Amino acid sequence: MTHEEVRQVVVDIIADIAPDEDLSNLKGDLLLREQLGLDSMDFLDIVMELRKKHKLEIPPEDYPKLATLDSCVSYLSPKLIN
């Protein structure tokens, strides 16, 4: 997957979890938590959806790597090969 595609994977998941949020102006380097008011329960859901949709297991110690859209992309890109 290209970085752009990985980014889209994450944005699609967030759109599912937080249907009321406007995702068109997301900044890659800012904390998702602050831009969207996501809390730890929502991050749990991102992890859950990655597992369900993309068969990815994210160990709890890696959760901080999902903090921004950019960090998601660099963390997930090597894992989302196809």
Place this chain on the structure above:
Amino acid sequence: MNQIYDVVVIGAGMSGLAATIRSLMFNKSVLLLEMHSVAGGLNSYYKRGSREFDVGLHALTNYAHPKNQNKNKNKNQNQNKNALLKVLRQLRIPFEKMQLEQQKSSMIDFHYDGCTLTFSNEIELLISEIGARFPREIDNFIKLLEEINSYADDDLYRPYISAKARVAEFISDPLLVEMIFTPLLLYGSSWENDIDYSQFVIMFRSIYLEGFSKPKGGVRTIINLLLSRLKDECACSNKDDKDVLQFNKRVVELKIDRDTKDKEWKIKLQSGEVFKSKIVISTIGYQETLHLLDNKSKNVVGKLSFTESILILDRDVNYQHPKHQDTSIIFYNNNSNKKFSYQRPTDVAVDKNSAVICFPNNFGTSSERVERAESTESMVRFSMLANYDFWSNYSQKDYSMEKEKLLEETKILLDKIIQSDNQDKYKILVHDIFTPKTIYKYSGHLAGSVYGAEIKLKDGKLLPYENLYIAGTDQGFLGIVGSLLSGITIANFYVLKEQE
């Protein structure tokens, strides 16, 4: 019957449904057992003749609109995300589907003292009411608001602090203290006459800062949305929802075989059927769950129960009413000594000196509200503190007689509130009354307790048992929004995380 489920959830009330949906979302094998033939538990619905009644629903607390979240964020840095929106998000229920109508306004009516405070979903109204009635306290109240705004409620292990004592450090007029506490105790305290300070803060936010609303279709809307989400999740994983949510299954025993290595729970039904699971989430209550375990080490039966009287009137009594045109709920208190007595009445079956009086038709801002006319039928609901022992010990004859007496009292109270003494007054088309005994019978809560044990198991663990968790009222989140959040939280913590 050799399947070992990941999770068995006991009780299809709000918390059990929420915990089950979340567990299904995690792709776990789940079984939800409910002793009745309908879902909803303490807040289910029923039919009398051709009319449909909700068991409880007066109002949902924690109102927020998703579009206004940002506004709140700025107002208050420390505020955690609104619980109602959190619940809807976690369960993937779109906000619009709830069809929420906000309260118009509610009133704390200390009748004996001749003092009222009106509040709405905008805190400014309460501030101005306090400013007008208690001018010397207004600065103190603002300080209390600031304290509440900055309070972090994420520490589960804080010891009990008396909220009355803490609030008295801010507000010196005892009448104002009692008035502020009245709705909060009635909608969310399992303690008599007080509440734990952190629970006080949660209730204060959910009632005064966020506020009341009600789905247009009443509690059915909520239950149907939950059932349809449960069905969808079953379909996603090729399960039949009738296998997942099973009605008329009363659990009578919980056992764990300490010798087997896999440590699975055996859940025995009244019918003799036995299910096995790795995790059990029980939503039936603390003491009630101890009974299933045959554990007699504690007595934590909750004290607070209510009667509920529901009247259907031939007209809209709020219509053009000088005082109550815009009233959705009245928190009525007629005790003397500037006190509201929040306790199980000791020498009478029902405490007639206080009541929650709800006008369920009087929700919705004028744009949301269908034009009503005076001739529209309307409903009034009265909740009053009641003593379970009285109601359960009455003979059948006395029981009916006491219910009739309560109906008469209810009418007197209604007349007092709407001051209708003229000839051409409303007619009662239908009425229904239920008592702590009914609550016990239909929900299984011992002593008809609505708010459960005083001690809450905030982390959901029922030690020393492993892989057995309590969700719902006795985990510590009260009310409909609270119990939904409880089911979600317990599933997130122990079904998703622990099994990773």
